[in-house]
Amino acid sequence: MSGNFKFDTLALHAGHSPDERHGSRAVPIHQTTSYVFQSTEHAAALFNMEVGGHIYSRLTNPTVAVLEQRLAALDGGVAAVATASGMSALFITVLALCSAGDHIVSSSQMYGANINLFEHTLSRYGITTTFVAPNDPAAIKAAIQPNTKLVFGEVIGNPGMDIMDIRAVGKISAQAGIPLVIDATFNTPWMIQPLKHGANIVIHSLTKWMGGHGAALGGAVIDGGNFDWGQNDKFPMLTTAHFGYQGVNLWEEYGPGAFAARVRTEGMMNVGPCLAPMNAFLILQGIETLGLRMEKHMSNTAKLLDFLSGHEQVAWVKHPSLPDHPDHKVAVELMPKGQGSIIAIGVKGGREAGRAFIENVQLASHLANVGDAKTLVIHPGSTTHSHLTPEAMQAAGLTEDLVRVSVGLENIDDIIADFKAALRIAGKVAGTKS
Amino acid sequence: MKLQINGKSTFVSTGGRDFEPDGDVLLFLHGSGQSHLSFLLQGRFLANRGFQVLVPDMPGHGLSKGAALTSIEEMADWCATVILAAGVEGPVNIIGHSQGGLVAMEMARRHPAMVKRAVFIATALSIPVNDMLLDLAKNKEPKAIDAMMDWGHGPVGHMHDHTMPGHSHLAYGRQLMAANETGALFTDLSACAAYSDGPVAAALVTCPSLCILADMDKMTPIKAGRKLVQTLPMAEVVELSNAGHMLTTERPFEVNQALRKFLAK
Numbered sequence: 001m002s003g004n005f006k007f008d009t010l011a012l013h014a015g016h017s018p019d020e021r022h023g024s025r026a027v028p029i030h031q032t033t034s035y036v037f038q039s040t041e042h043a044a045a046l047f048n049m050e051v052g053g054h055i056y057s058r059l060t061n062p063t064v065a066v067l068e069q070r071l072a073a074l075d076g077g078v079a080a081v082a083t084a085s086g087m088s089a090l091f092i093t094v095l096a097l098c099s100a101g102d103h104i105v106s107s108s109q110m111y112g113a114n115i116n117l118f119e120h121t122l123s124r125y126g127i128t129t130t131f132v133a134p135n136d137p138a139a140i141k142a143a144i145q146p147n148t149k150l151v152f153g154e155v156i157g158n159p160g161m162d163i164m165d166i167r168a169v170g171k172i173s174a175q176a177g178i179p180l181v182i183d184a185t186f187n188t189p190w191m192i193q194p195l196k197h198g199a200n201i202v203i204h205s206l207t208k209w210m211g212g213h214g215a216a217l218g219g220a221v222i223d224g225g226n227f228d229w230g231q232n233d234k235f236p237m238l239t240t241a242h243f244g245y246q247g248v249n250l251w252e253e254y255g256p257g258a259f260a261a262r263v264r265t266e267g268m269m270n271v272g273p274c275l276a277p278m279n280a281f282l283i284l285q286g287i288e289t290l291g292l293r294m295e296k297h298m299s300n301t302a303k304l305l306d307f308l309s310g311h312e313q314v315a316w317v318k319h320p321s322l323p324d325h326p327d328h329k330v331a332v333e334l335m336p337k338g339q340g341s342i343i344a345i346g347v348k349g350g351r352e353a354g355r356a357f358i359e360n361v362q363l364a365s366h367l368a369n370v371g372d373a374k375t376l377v378i379h380p381g382s383t384t385h386s387h388l389t390p391e392a393m394q395a396a397g398l399t400e401d402l403v404r405v406s407v408g409l410e411n412i413d414d415i416i417a418d419f420k421a422a423l424r425i426a427g428k429v430a431g432t433k434s
Numbered sequence: 435m436k437l438q439i440n441g442k443s444t445f446v447s448t449g450g451r452d453f454e455p456d457g458d459v460l461l462f463l464h465g466s467g468q469s470h471l472s473f474l475l476q477g478r479f480l481a482n483r484g485f486q487v488l489v490p491d492m493p494g495h496g497l498s499k500g501a502a503l504t505s506i507e508e509m510a511d512w513c514a515t516v517i518l519a520a521g522v523e524g525p526v527n528i529i530g531h532s533q534g535g536l537v538a539m540e541m542a543r544r545h546p547a548m549v550k551r552a553v554f555i556a557t558a559l560s561i562p563v564n565d566m567l568l569d570l571a572k573n574k575e576p577k578a579i580d581a582m583m584d585w586g587h588g589p590v591g592h593m594h595d596h597t598m599p600g601h602s603h604l605a606y607g608r609q610l611m612a613a614n615e616t617g618a619l620f621t622d623l624s625a626c627a628a629y630s631d632g633p634v635a636a637a638l639v640t641c642p643s644l645c646i647l648a649d650m651d652k653m654t655p656i657k658a659g660r661k662l663v664q665t666l667p668m669a670e671v672v673e674l675s676n677a678g679h680m681l682t683t684e685r686p687f688e689v690n691q692a693l694r695k696f697l698a699k
Binding site for chain 1: 445447450451469471474475478479482496497580584589590592593594595596597598599600601602604605606609610612613686687690
């Protein structure tokens, strides 16, 4: 080897060597539930975590393992565990760290399902959460209690695009002796590797930019290996005898990989949100071009921002790259290659104008996803949040006129033409155009 | 388990099994800037195959307290103390990786009655350390760690192709080394650089010995390993292809197979 491989090379190769028997260059899809043991001794060694290998695809699978190793390489983590979705990745992360009576400090401005998990699901099992503005490190610090087990947030909040300064929050969580867990779905490791900036655990929804083609659901937990689980007595699941595996003490026996080992041996074993091998393959295909796609996402986003910022039918435009974004400075410092391809705009004329815009785009797809190769749009006021009053929407960080755009990879001239036509119709609905 | 060695709390992994000092004991010795975790895929494996396993963290490394030891000779004497503190009376099998191999040689010379067999993994008669790496270890330790992880791994490590599903050789190695006390790496490398008694010590290793070498080892090149084989009076050798210096994690199945075969004799 001539040196450590760079990002684009890892995106194509990491985690996989062509198999010696067949020489398959592409990652094979191991569509199997289970694996033949070489002997009873081999089986026992696998079950006792003495050797690496595969037992049952709920725990590990060769195709999924390639994806996991590629993700670990791209994010700089010691290990990764792939899951069926980003939400299951978050759930089994909390499962590995928290028990009844424990507490979480979380960003208040993030993906609704994340908030629902903390507020409505985990609370029923005795795990409480204090929600704090992600861009207010002092408030995050003040919210930490003796029973707090983790701080959670997104680098780029969904959908409001508030930026968490993970450098500052990472210092706060480190001082408190608890890990910083970051949902990095909106940034991908191409934009920022949170583990290098203070995060200890990274979670991805691979469904979005990582897979990038809207074809497969998936998630992942990346263990940074950079947290000292033995520094206090807050994490007995990692530092005392495991309920299985001959009572292994994961911190002592696996060191930097202790957290990933717990996720694998509890979250995957006892809950089982495993990623399908076919989905792992599809996501791997997407990751191979992650760098290329992200560059195009960023350049298309910049050009679309130019168009929207000067358009008479657009009331406002929100994106971290714009100087008037409240977290612009932090965003550029953390993510100098680009600040994401999600744009929020306000269509003049309120809820009805927003609806008209959405219903009249032709190229862009109206759906509830982001990070696809294709341009996507959604109008929360007439869809996901249509049942809310204007006041309730405002409390959720949304406005009636808000349209969320996930900028795709089409030729930017075509995207702009599509938006121009739909905005013209929205203007007629709003009465600002004749 | 935790032992008190020279007044300092010392962590000794027993491979996840209770330690019986009367059994066939394996003492694993880690390399420069490493810890017991460099034998992650050997200790637990052999502890479950009838061996009594001791994998200590040297002072200032891993979960052990105290200042890093400054010479190979001092490390050898410290290991003898560990053996006694663990309640072991008979001779033990010493398995050293890299710097740990130098310590194993010195153990065999200074405490011959304590050594039953010796295994040298990616070791040579001497381990010279270039000035650039020493300087980095002293003044920019993270960069020294990065360099050692780069040079220490072969194609398998650099491709993140791990036998433990989902793991990264390079990142795991970096975090393992970063967890040690600051300065421990420089002290280790200085001890290696200063050690010149290898040819004498190796010639005095009269117990059966095994050298496990890697063809793509940049830190203790295979040519240097072969000189060690020629110097040891009773040496066998296993050479692994397509492997780098960190062969315990890059090629664990082959290393374990070689260990079992040798230890079964």
